[in-house]
Amino acid sequence: MSETAILINTGVAVLATVLMIVRFKVNPVIALVLGSLYLGLSTGLGVTKTIEIITSGFGEIMVEVGLLIAFGVLMGSILNETGAIRRLVEHLLLAFGPKRLPYTMALAMGTVLQSIFLDVLLVISAPLARRMAPKIGPLGTARMATAMAIGLECGIIFMVPGVGALALAGLLGVPLGKMLVFGFLVVVPTIIIAIMIMTFLFKRGFWKSDRDEQNLFDEEDYPQASQGASHGPDAYGVSAVAQGPGQTDPLPEGEPRTVAVLVAAKREAPLLLLFTPLLLSLVLIASGALVEIFGIDSAPLKLVGDPVVALLIGLIGTTVIGRYTVGQKSVENAISSGFKESGQILLLTGVGGSLAATVAAAGLGDILGGFFSASAVAPLLVVWAIAAVLHIAVGSVTLSAITAAGLLAPIAPALGIDPVLIALAAGAGSLFMIHVTSNTFWLLQSLLGQTVRGALKSVTFGVSVASVIALLVVLLLSVFI
Known part of the structure; x- marks a missing residue:
């Protein structure tokens, strides 16, 4: 088949997949499989070969990241149950003060908290952020909403163990330790610079403020407790944050109770203890990467540094601490919830691998490789642009990043581009123009008391700024690797 026919059929497959998802509301998993089937059959791979490639592509990426995603989500679900996130935000406020809270909260969400499922992390932290907003100043709502949007979205796609980062690493064959290191190098400056610009x-x-905030939460929603008063969990299941000696300021009441958020812990374990297993996992993964880089021949170090083993150690540790703090029953409920959350993520990641395998088998990589020079800049700009366009159309950060990376992955060997750069560029592009097709957009709009106009500024424009900054950071990294 001619190169032109392959390019046209690939374009039709991608466009049809997007239309099925956006226009006809077909489930993304089904749409991606249908797109892969069309591409394989239309490019002459044949029925047997096409099905074989789709199933093997699914299986290969599950081998890479299936357990990693499951372990990460389960660990986050248990941390959710122990109240660790609420307490971390409280400590950040006390340690850094209201003025620096947008930066510290966004950095925490974008790095150490990425084992938490995004929507759950948002629902937990949004009420706290909303209450802290007036303490920052007149622009508190704008700054906190922007910080949360940037931290949440950047973290999930750049930072291990965020599900997007895990999926991209598995799809492109990037060692997880390497993804952790370079993702950290991208996410930290991106978050800080984007928040500064906004x-x-x-x-x-x-x-x-008069047009961008809804003012849904009046002062009477923040009743001040009398000295020494004690309050139980509020409507979100989150205990009040201490405002001074013997004084508390409970979160707004009157909101629907969300089952996914915290319950009060039976025992108040030290905050560092709650996060120790997760931090240990990240340290072990990073050490595993260093062992590989320096060629250290040590079986024990290789074992504990393996990402699957490292996250398993973290999960076991988090489970033990969870049993001590909230009890066996709560931990079992958290694990059940985590399995439900990870199922859709695993399926979406797997079929993303199927599409990528089909694209590679069709020969698109060899064709596109001839369009670029030996410079890494052009392909990275292309993968960013493809991910950005897909995200505008589909509204899924993970789906757009996986699809764009899968399309460009075959080019990497021909041009000598490090696959981690393609992963990061695809992730950067997938952040562009988060808007009304995104669940995160509406959650931030409603939970932080913004109008749609306000959310378009803080979420859509704010995360788009982060997308461009992340691309520039990736291009800078491409000079050195």
Whole structure:
């Protein structure tokens, strides 16, 4: 088959997949499989070969990241149950003060908290962020909403063990330790610079409180407790944050109770203890990468540094601490919830691998490889643009990143591009233009008391700024690797 026919059929497969998801509301898993079937058959692979490639592509990526995603989500679900996230935000406020809270909260969400399923992390932290917003100043709502949006979305796609980062690493064959190191190098400056830029714009009149905030939560929603009063969990299941000696300021009441958020812990374990297993997992993964880089021949170090073993150790540790703090029953409920959350993620990741395998088998990589010079810049810009366009159409950060990376992955060997750069560029592009097709957009809009106009500024524009900054950081890294 001619190169032109392959390019046309690949374009039709991708466009048809997007239309099925957006226009006809077909489940993304089904749409991706149908797109893979069309591409295989239309490019002359044949029925048997096409099905074989789809199933093997699914299986190969599950071998790479299936257990990693499951372990990460389960660990996050248990941390959710122990109240670790609420307490971390409280400690950040006490340690850094209200003015620096947007930066510290976003960095925490974008790094160490990425084992938490995104929607759960958002629902847990949004009420706390909303209450902290007035303490920051007149632009508190704008700054906190932007910080949360940037931290959440950047973390899930760049930082191990975020599900997007795990999926991209598995799809492109990037060692997880390497993804952890380079993802960290991208996510930290991206979050800090993006929040700085948005804060500058807000202070120059980009944010209009009268039109961008809904003012849904009045002062009477924040009753001050009398000295020494004690309060149980609020409508979100989260205990009040201490505001001073003997004084508490409970979160707004009158909101629907969310089952996924915290229950009060039976025992107040030290916060560092709650996060120790997760931090240990990340340290072990990073050490495993160093062992590989320096060629250290040590079986024990290789074993504990293997990502599957490292996350398993973290999960076991988190389970033990969870049993001590909230009890066996709560841990079992958290694990059940985690299995439900991980199922869809695993399926989506797997069929993303099927599409990538079909694209590679069709020969698209060899064709596109001839369109670029030996420079890594052009392919990285292309993968960013493809992911950005897919995200605008589909509204899924993970889906757009996986699809874009899968399309460009075959080019990497021909041009000598490190696959981690393609993964990071695809992740950066998938952050562009988060808007009304995204569940995160509506959650941030409602939970932080913004109008749709306000959310378009803080979420859509804010995360798009982060997308461009992340691309620039990736291009800078491409000079050195």
